[in-house]
Amino acid sequence: MFEIKENISLKNYNTFGIDVKSRFFVECTSSQEIVDFLKTRQNPNLPLLVLGGGSNVLFTKDFDGYILRPSTKGIEIINESDDDITIKVGAGEDWDEFVAYCVERNWGGIENLSLIPGNVGTCPIQNIGAYGVEVEDVIAEVEALNISTFKTECFKNDECEFAYRDSIFKRKLKGTQIITHVSFKLQKQPVFKLDYGKLKDELNRFDKVNLANIRQAVIDIRNSKLPKPEEIGNAGSFFKNPVIEKLKAIELLSQYEDMPSYDQGLGKVKIPAGWLIEKAGWKGKRIGNAGVHKNQALVLVNYGGSSGSDIYNVATEIQKSVKNMFDIDIAMEVNIV
Numbered sequence: 071m072f073e074i075k076e077n078i079s080l081k082n083y084n085t086f087g088i089d090v091k092s093r094f095f096v097e098c099t100s101s102q103e104i105v106d107f108l109k110t111r112q113n114p115n116l117p118l119l120v121l122g123g124g125s126n127v128l129f130t131k132d133f134d135g136y137i138l139r140p141s142t143k144g145i146e147i148i149n150e151s152d153d154d155i156t157i158k159v160g161a162g163e164d165w166d167e168f169v170a171y172c173v174e175r176n177w178g179g180i181e182n183l184s185l186i187p188g189n190v191g192t193c194p195i196q197n198i199g200a201y202g203v204e205v206e207d208v209i210a211e212v213e214a215l216n217i218s219t220f221k222t223e224c225f226k227n228d229e230c231e232f233a234y235r236d237s238i239f240k241r242k243l244k245g246t247q248i249i250t251h252v253s254f255k256l257q258k259q260p261v262f263k264l265d266y267g268k269l270k271d272e273l274n275r276f277d278k279v280n281l282a283n284i285r286q287a288v289i290d291i292r293n294s295k296l297p298k299p300e301e302i303g304n305a306g307s308f309f310k311n312p313v314i315e316k317l318k319a320i321e322l323l324s325q326y327e328d329m330p331s332y333d334q335g336l337g338k339v340k341i342p343a344g345w346l347i348e349k350a351g352w353k354g355k356r357i358g359n360a361g362v363h364k365n366q367a368l369v370l371v372n373y374g375g376s377s378g379s380d381i382y383n384v385a386t387e388i389q390k391s392v393k394n395m396f397d398i399d400i401a402m403e404v405n406i407v
């Protein structure tokens with residue numbers, strides 16, 4: 071049975087380590103518990119926020135409502151052939167433990183997504199991605215509870231409207247569904263994806279390429295370049311990489327020859343937000359206890375004791391600088407609460 075706690079500090083529930091309070095806080099271990107909670111909560115008009123591992127949120131103030139953590143667990147095989155396996159996973163499972171579980175069984179498809187913090191239930195929301203793989207490549211179905219009707223709804227992959235760091239759950243359905251399970255279709259004869267960044271080079275030191283070694287290589291690269299939230303509060307990339315018109319990119323390239331750019335087809339080009347932020351002079355900059363990481367311009371950090379609004383202010387200043395210098399809008403990837 072769930073317990074509704076009051077006035078809980080969220081410091082240990084977000085990777086920025088922001089010390090705000092939630093008026094109510096509840097953890098539910100099954101879909102039925104979530105329904106019971108939704109039906110019986112005393113103040114149904116207060117805002118409701120679903121929280122996973124808190125690795126993609128920035129709390130800017132105390133939360134005057136209910137925070138609900140769906141802790142539905144379990145990994146169940148629902149279909150299997152010689153070539154592939156479909157498994158249904160509880161939203162409350164830890165993402166990286168789940169990746170390790172699949173790699174151990176030689177089920178391929180998510181090894182490149184190793185060491186991304188957060189829960190399984192959150193992975194479809196911003197269509198997590200890294201090292202040339204996005205989770206939409208392997209999601210078969212997302213199961214969610216409709217907050218208004220208390221009914222379970224299933225969304226097949228093509229109904230999730232996946233895009234770069236985006237899905238229907240971030241847009242049309244934002245705030246209307248609680249994801250309780252995600253089903254993945256993984257390959258038993260894995261095809262490796264090694265074309266992205268330094269991955270191939272990193273794999274040279276292993277005697278063979280297999281899922282376990284790819285996972286290890288990804289973990290090693292990530293550990294060498296990304297700050298660990300346990301050591302310095304952060305939420306990974308704070309901004310999305312902007313996609314701009316090709317003509318605009320050509321114009322900028324004539325001014326900034328070193329600007330990296332990736333053709334997206336259809337007259338669009340993706341520019342790394344980290345490069346724009348660094349060029350605008352923000353890398354390693356600190357304002358009070360908030361700032362930009364010294365090695366990663368895309369990662370905003372809490373040096374200790376920062377408030378969420380301090381970090382938010384740094385983020386908006388960065389947006390203004392990038393706009394002034396390049397006339398490009400960079401959107402926040404992190405959810406501001």
Ligand SMILES: Cc1cc2nc3c(=O)[nH]c(=O)nc-3n(C[C@H](O)[C@H](O)[C@H](O)COP(=O)(O)OP(=O)(O)OC[C@H]3O[C@@H](n4cnc5c(N)ncnc54)[C@H](O)[C@@H]3O)c2cc1C
Nearest residue numbers: 122123124125126127187188189191192198199249305306
């Ligand atoms: C060091 C670091 C590195 C990172 N690297 C990457 C990376 O390489 N690629 C990448 O894509 N992301 C990355 N991230 C971002 C983050 O890990 C992912 O977005 C992750 O999926 C967030 O999961 P979470 O459970 O922590 O989500 P939370 O932060 O708890 O929630 C995120 C949003 O989803 C909503 N939500 C959470 N659970 C549910 C649910 N069950 N139902 C409905 N809504 C829900 C919340 O209300 C919130 O709006 C990184 C973060 C950190 C700190």
